[in-house]
Amino acid sequence: MTGRTAGLLSCVALAITLRLGMAVVATDWLSDDRDDYIVFARCLAGSGVYGSSPDQPSAFRAPGYPLLLLPWCRHSTALVFGVAALNLLASAVIVVATWRLVELGGFSGTAWVAALIVAIDPLLLQSSLLPMSETVFTALLVGLLFAWAERPSEGSAWRWRGLAALLVTAAAMTRPLAWAIWLLLGLACLLTGRRRDWCWITLAAIFLCLPWVVRNQVVLGRPILTTTHGGYTLWLGQNPVYFREVVAGPNATWPAASFQDWSLENTYRTRGKSELQRNDYYRDQALRWMIQHPRNAARSIGHHLVSLWGLAPNYGPRLGQFLCSVFYGIVFALAVLGLFQAKAWAQPFVILPVTIVATTAVHAVYWSNLRMRTPLMPVLAILAAWGLGWLWRRFGPE
Numbered sequence: 001m002t003g004r005t006a007g008l009l010s011c012v013a014l015a016i017t018l019r020l021g022m023a024v025v026a027t028d029w030l031s032d033d034r035d036d037y038i039v040f041a042r043c044l045a046g047s048g049v050y051g052s053s054p055d056q057p058s059a060f061r062a063p064g065y066p067l068l069l070l071p072w073c074r075h076s077t078a079l080v081f082g083v084a085a086l087n088l089l090a091s092a093v094i095v096v097a098t099w100r101l102v103e104l105g106g107f108s109g110t111a112w113v114a115a116l117i118v119a120i121d122p123l124l125l126q127s128s129l130l131p132m133s134e135t136v137f138t139a140l141l142v143g144l145l146f147a148w149a150e151r152p153s154e155g156s157a158w159r160w161r162g163l164a165a166l167l168v169t170a171a172a173m174t175r176p177l178a179w180a181i182w183l184l185l186g187l188a189c190l191l192t193g194r195r196r197d198w199c200w201i202t203l204a205a206i207f208l209c210l211p212w213v214v215r216n217q218v219v220l221g222r223p224i225l226t227t228t229h230g231g232y233t234l235w236l237g238q239n240p241v242y243f244r245e246v247v248a249g250p251n252a253t254w255p256a257a258s259f260q261d262w263s264l265e266n267t268y269r270t271r272g273k274s275e276l277q278r279n280d281y282y283r284d285q286a287l288r289w290m291i292q293h294p295r296n297a298a299r300s301i302g303h304h305l306v307s308l309w310g311l312a313p314n315y316g317p318r319l320g321q322f323l324c325s326v327f328y329g330i331v332f333a334l335a336v337l338g339l340f341q342a343k344a345w346a347q348p349f350v351i352l353p354v355t356i357v358a359t360t361a362v363h364a365v366y367w368s369n370l371r372m373r374t375p376l377m378p379v380l381a382i383l384a385a386w387g388l389g390w391l392w393r394r395f396g397p398e
Contacts, residue, residue, distance in 0.1 A: 004108075008099050011115035015091050018120065019128045023084050029129040030080045037061060038079065038131050041069035050215075057219045058275055059228045063212065064174030065133040079131075087128040090139035094118050097142040098378045104149050105341075105349060105382070107389035114378075114385035117331060121381070122324055123374045133174050134374040140171040141178065142378040145355070148185075149348040151197070161197065165204030172205070173212065176226035177375070181351075181358040188354050192347045220276055228275050230366070231283035235266075237304060237367035238286040243296050247303045252314040304368035308360065313370055335380045337387030344383065352379050 023030060033039060036052060040061050044050045050066070051058035072082025095115050102111040118124055127134035144167040152160050171178035182202070189198045209225060216224040236242070241262045245251050270278045290297035311332075312324035343349050356379060363372045 004111075007112045008096065008115065011099065011112060011119050012092050012095050014116070015095050015119035016088055018125060019084075019088055019091055022125060022129055026129055027080065030083045030131060031076065033131055035061065035132055037065050037133065038069060038073075041066035042073045045070050045073040059216050059220060059224050060275060061229065062133070062173055062175060062227050064170060065136055068136065069131070083131045087135045090135045091119075091124065091128055093139040094124065094135075094142055094378055097139075097146045098381055101142070101146055101149060101378075101382050102385045104146075105343060105386055107386050110385040110389040110392070113388055114381040117381035117384060118378050121377045122327070123371065124377055127371070127374050134371065137171060137174045137178075138375045138378065140167060140174060141181070141355070141375050143167050144171055144178075145351055145379070148351050151194075151348060157197075161200050162204065164197075164201045165208060168201060168205040169208040172209065172226075175375075176230070177359060177362055179226065180362050181355050184358040184361075185351055185354045188350045189347075192345075192350050194347050220274075222276055228279040231279035231281070231286070233366045235282035235286040237365065238290050238297060238300055240289060240293075240296075243293075243300055247300050248296075301364045304364050304366075305360070307370065308363050308368045308373055310370055331380055331384050334384035334387035334391075336383075337390055338383030338385070339387075341386050341390060344386070352383060355379050 031038070039052055040050060040058070040063075043053060044066060047054035049055075049057050050063060052060075068086055069079070069082060072079045095118055098118050099111045099115040102108070102114045124135065124138065127138075144164065147160070147164045147167055151157070168178065168182055172182070182205075186195075186198050186202065189195045206225075213223045213225055216222060220228070239262070241258060242254055245258050246254055266282070270281055273281060311328045312321040314321075338344060339353060344353055356376060359372075359376055
């Protein structure tokens, strides 16, 4: 076994061991269905209807993650095992693909650094305990980054484009954020090349998404490519109550009582509306508030950016917050150095800063917190390894 293989396997083993240990200690988290993915999966398994109940077909949640939960939905114990297994597999993929992307960038000596970062990253560790889409989406996203970076020769280009289209589709059907990243990559391709690759992959991905679009047209009456969740998420992050309580107020997080009152008012105002009408209502309310209160909206955007890029959560033990601040402070500093590498802004690695910019732009306006940064951690780890490699080449011993 070579040193490289041993190092990679060690990072994978560390990632799995940490997640297994946390799963044993906090098993209840594996069934903590905060976003109703388990509800959707069980409804689909039991009735064939994708929604929160058999009489309420929905597109509120992207279907990718609930579809992966389908084989485990018959029994609660099996479901907990399934959630853990999916997150463990996705975590291993994240470590391996992150390592390989550093090598593709020409910094093989620091690939272990990036793999170690994603193995122990607090955000990725936390997401691996929950039945939520972050870990699976991050694995699909880093897989897409790797596929884009390792384009084969022209002889197998069409097979590669097909694989890339599958990854785009799977990522977009897990979290619609993938579309924002992919569209911004298309704009970058106008300046850096590979427009033909991007166009063919996009056409294939849209074709692969057609069953979801047609289903939504038939069931909901509109050909929705993403979800009906966007309006609510926009209103959640751009509303006068949140601004008063958190952005301009004394609270670090939205107080539960205030949030409950706000939610009850929304329920009252959308009585009798369909899911599509509720989504449109929330979107229009948010846009109206932003237009009527541009300064407050700008302050909310600034607050979202701070929430997304904070060094530590504003809750939990002081020691944990301090350790998170040290960890992320080092990673961010090295990642900034990695962004100064010319290759980060040329093909194929321009997809790395594109992913950062697209994710930041989306969550600057929509609801944002530290958890929304989870899919960016492999990108930051790759750039940090590049930054450390540059430092070593410039200042290290000969």
